[in-house]
Amino acid sequence: MFVLDSTALLATWGIAWSLRFEGTGWLESAWRGPAAYHLLLSVPMWLGCLAVFKLYRRAWADASIDEVKAMLLAVLTGALANISLALFLLPLLGLSPTRLPLSVVSSSTMWSMAALMLPRLLARVWHLHRRQRQAGRGLIPVLILGAGPAGRLTARELAEHPELGMRPVGYLDNDPSLHNLMIGGTRVLGPMTELATQLTDHGVRQVIVTCANANGVMMRSIVQVCEEAGVPLRIMPPVSDILSGRVALSQLRPVQIQDLLRRAPVQTDLLAVRRTLGGQRVLVTGAGGSIGSELCRQIARTEPAELLLLGHGENSIFEIQQELQKSFPLVPMRCLIVDIRDEARIDDIFARYRPNTVFHAAAHKHVPLMEGNLPEAITNNVKGTRTIVDAAVRHQVDRFVLISSDKAVNPSSIMGATKRIAELLVQRAAIATGRQFVSVRFGNVLGSRGSVVPTFLQQIRAGGPLTITHPDMQRYFMTIPEAVQLVLQAAVQGTGSEVFVLDMGEPVRILDLAKDLIRLSGFREGEDIEIRFSGLRPGEKLFEELSRDDEQLQPTGHASVLRARLGAPPTGLTYQVDLLVQKALDRAEDGALRQQIAELVPEYIALGTTHPVAAPAPLTLVA
Structure with missing residues (x-):
């Protein structure tokens, strides 16, 4: 390339002078000396510019935009230098009685730029053409x-x-x-x-x-x-x-199914999250679950002082521990196998490890199962939450985030009602302490254990049929990372006694979801895989809601996160919760437990009541 550039510059110099004088007569004129000096200075100057921008150390057959930028800068610098040489430097040094003719200067500059760029561009084009022909x-x-x-x-x-x-x-x-x-x-x-x-x-x-x-x-x-x-x-x-x-x-x-349901992805202010959790001692309950384990992954990236993984299932805690130790070997972590209903053990953990922030993800979440196991739902979701909240209050935890559910809004199920009571417990603690105790409410999570998508995929692998409770059933969906980002954002923005809600867009019909999964699996609905309707199960609604009518949704600093300001918790909450928990521990009749829940959560739609058949109204923001 150096030899080619030198030859091209010599040729363009001769062409420029010959075009100006329409021949070689200038070799016998007074311009011969200035032209010779122009040649002797301009060629090294051009080559020097190319060398400065390292054009001789680049592979032009695989040139990219970086090489093009370097080439343009080199030839533009050379062009300015050539113009300065011909118009100012040669007369200043006494090598020419006057400036060189403008036609010579302009044509030599343009021809030189073209002669230097063209071979490099051709090398790139030829290389690409040759590879395509060989293929x-x-x-x-x-x-x-x-x-x-x-x-x-x-x-x-x-x-x-x-x-x-x-x-x-x-x-x-x-x-x-x-x-x-x-x-x-x-x-x-x-x-x-x-x-x-x-x-x-x-x-x-x-x-x-x-x-x-x-x-x-x-x-x-x-x-x-x-x-x-x-x-x-x-x-x-x-x-x-x-x-x-x-x-x-x-x-x-x-x-994948996420592509058919996706919205613009939720983005988290990672700097604010790192500033909030970095260097802190963070406790995650239910750390082996779908949400809890993803919380641990994302929290580990913020470099906490210590990450406490609390759970009841030893196998799931072991699995997330092994994953985190491999991915984040420098993050100190501790595994705590305990039932959240064990008040003495929970208090000992808070007293010993002094967490600064708590994410409470442990809960029973399966709606139909909880309808048949009321005492378990109450003792785990209500008593367990009360145990964690009370320990956090006693040991002065700075931030507490409860993982709630859209099923807590106008609940028709025991699971939703117990989650609503858990929200009230967190709100009560926030009001009593003035600390950042908040709840996060979102819809169904794609891919979580026992959720609809893994169930449908299992039924497809078995050859069908896919069972759907009702053709009009709709749900809000989000991915696990989105859900966890919302939780982390709540930890950053929460001031206390709030419920955070994700604007999840439009709900998705479960029937459409089933049809999409059948197609994506390479089968045809009705021919390869059948869809059957089994009827609504106990506690289920056709449509879920993200907020109640009396909850005023307000925007936050995050475009997709809304803040619901709640009214005052009901009077006698502590007594009513104690009474409910005691009845559950005493294994009272289901009817008595449901009646007690209805006193705590008046909007609870008792079993057997007609379910709502109209779609919920869209979210309304209050400035």
Whole structure:
């Protein structure tokens, strides 16, 4: 390249002077001396600029935007230096009686810039062309959904790596300003609504989704069109994972149920969470559960002084301990096997380890099971919560976060009613102490133990049928990481006696969820896998709600997190809770326990009462 550049600069110098004088007559004129000095100084100057920007230490066959930037800076610097030399430096040094002709200066500069850039660009183009020819003509045509940064990265990688076996034929993007434009050599064919047409017109054999903001409705439509056309659909990993090296672009994954339900992902103020929990002693109850274990993972990233893992099941606690010790070897942690109803043991733990923050995730959560086991639901969810809250108050815990549920709103189940009582206990403690004792309320969590998605997948593996209680049943859904991010955000923003609610978008019909899972598993509804309706189970509602009518939802510093200001807890709460717990311990009749719960939670819809049949009203914010 050095020899080629030297030759090109010599040639452009001669061409510039010859064009100016329309021949070689200038060699016999008074301009011969200044022209010679121009040559002797300009060529080393150009080569020096290229060397300064390290253009001779770059692999131009694999050039990227970084090489292009360096090349542009080098030639622009050289151009300015060449102009300065011809117009000012040569006369100043006495090497020319006057400035060189402007036509010579301009043409020599432009020809030199072109001569230096063109071979490098050609090297890149030729290398790419040669690799594509070597790969043969067996590349399958691929359509990329999304012409943003992720889509452009995908198209470029596919074009530069034919060994992946794919050739991008175009983009589809809903931004009208991009339609019919060429981006990196690949055309934006039109909007997403033209997917079916473009699949046929271009003989597409695979579709890659790269748009991270695709909502559930859009993903459902894309999946349906691809299935009808018989075209495989893949999801590109997040660009952050690719750039960090956690995954490669070749690791395209199949569509998952989360993609069909997803909203814009909840983002947490990680700096605020780290500032709140870093260097603190943090206790997580139910640490072996779905939510509890994810809490431990995310809290460990904040570098707490010590992480206390409290749970009743030794196997689940052992599993999360092994995982955390491998992923976060520098975080001190301690495993505590204990029943949260054991008041003496709980008090001893708080007295010995003095946690600064408590996340209370331990609870019985299965609605139908708790309907048949009222004493267990009451002693665990109510007495256990009271035990943890009272210990936190006695030992001056700074922050307490209760993991609640949308089923605590106008509850129709024992599980929901006991969660509502747990919220009242936390609110009472916050009012009494003035500390940051708050509750976090959210809907169903995808992939948690015993939840609907793992149950449906198990039924699909068994060949069906999928059992659904009612065709109109709807639920709010979120992923486990989203749920935990909400919990952590509550710990940061809570001031006391509040309930935090996640704006979870629109609820999802369980029937639609079942149909999606059947399709994603490669089966056909009604032909391969049957769906059966079994009727509402005890304690179930058709629709869940996230707040009561008397709870005023207010915005917080987080776009997706809302704050509900609650009214004063009922008078005689302590006495009523003591009475309920004692009746549960005495194994009173279910009717008596339900009546006692109804006195504590007047909005509780007793067993056998007609369930609501109208969808809940959308969330309303109060400024």
